[in-house]
Amino acid sequence: MGGRVIGSAPLTGTEASGQLEVLQTATGRSIVRAVGPEAPLTQDRMAAEAASLAMLPDDVPTLAREWFVDEVLPGAGRWVVLGYRNEPVRPPHDPWDEADLAAAVELAIQIGTIEAPPGLPDTADVIDVGAWATLAETRPPGLAAFTPWLADKVDHLADIARHAGEAMAGKTVVHGALRRESIMITDHGWDATSAHAVDWFTPSQGASFLDVVLLLPHLRVDGAPPPEVLLDHHPLPDADPEALTCAVTATAGALVLESMRPPEPGMPHGRAVQREVAHAALEWLRSRLGN
Known part of the structure; x- marks a missing residue:
């Protein structure tokens, strides 16, 4: 991310799911999804997503990915993290409008x-x-x-x-x-x-x-x-x-x-x-x- 994380908050509308966070550094923000060892299938899917985004056309309508981490951390197990460019996005309204x-x-x-x-x-x-x-x-x-x-x-x-x-x-x-x-x-x-x-x-x-x-x-x-x-x-x-x-x-x-x-x-x-x-x-x- 180019700097130490100094703050974080759930992306508006995703508080219940806890899937997306906005991380703040001294130089900017990223939208991040991080999954630990409690959900191995989701981890594998995120790793597959990172590989897919690298080969899909530029005009595919998705959030721009900035970085990807797939590491086993000492004492914490495997963590998979996708970092997206900070954009003004939100989940769909619930119920749908x-x-x-x-x-x-x-x-x-x-x-x-x-x-x-x-x-x-x-x-x-x-x-x-x-x-x-x-x-x-x-x-x-x-x-x-x-x-x-x-x-x-x-x-x-x-x-x-x-x-x-x-x-x-x-x-x-x-x-x-x-x-x-x-x-x-x-x-x-x-x-x-x-x-x-x-x-x-x-x-x-x-x-x-x-x-x-x-x-x-x-x-x-x-x-x-x-x-x-x-x-x-x-x-x-x-x-x-x-x-x-x-x-x-x-x-x-x-x-x-x-x-x-x-x-x-x-x-x-x-x-x-x-x-x-x-x-x-x-x-x-x-x-x-x-x-």
Whole structure:
């Protein structure tokens, strides 16, 4: 940071999560996220984000990273720290207001206009697009309790998802993990806002609409209008309706399957959140399939 830290405070709006701090030195400020050994999965994701940001195009809408630390400290274990340039940003309002909601959806659309750099994996290889096939084969006990609608639909959904590789293919950047926690807002006055994405730990390349597909169920859980209502206000350019339905099918299946697995280390409530988002994705899928 170029000097000794002389003060710190939570970034406005992140006091509850404790994830972001503003550190003050004699020469300036940085926005910092630091994670200790209590959350190894988050540490790995932050390290992956640092590597991803180094290869992503300059026009990707994110906070500018200034430095990165990944060290094992004597007596304190591993600490991973990301330092971002100090900018006037805040988390989205809770609950979402119309301006922040619009900025979030437009952020997802904007990311889908950026050409992916060489070396990014295909989104269909990052998301478990074969989840419905797995569920059709294994029929886990928890599936019947998930929602009665799935009782006679799993095989049909598996058939739709078999085309996900083609439906989700593309050459644009996909963030892959957009949700409230990964979005920062800048206010421009006169109620104008824009959004930036953080948590770039799993970028990939795919169809331009994929971040919208992945984001809208999370917004629905947060109290936003149904996905189809948001799409009416924020149309997806050049999105094929059948490809969109296939992508919704595949991602809903991945959420259902993931939500039924044991908790990840350091994230005891993660599966419960996934289950809520899976329900929202299934609600959207039912509306697109018309049944």
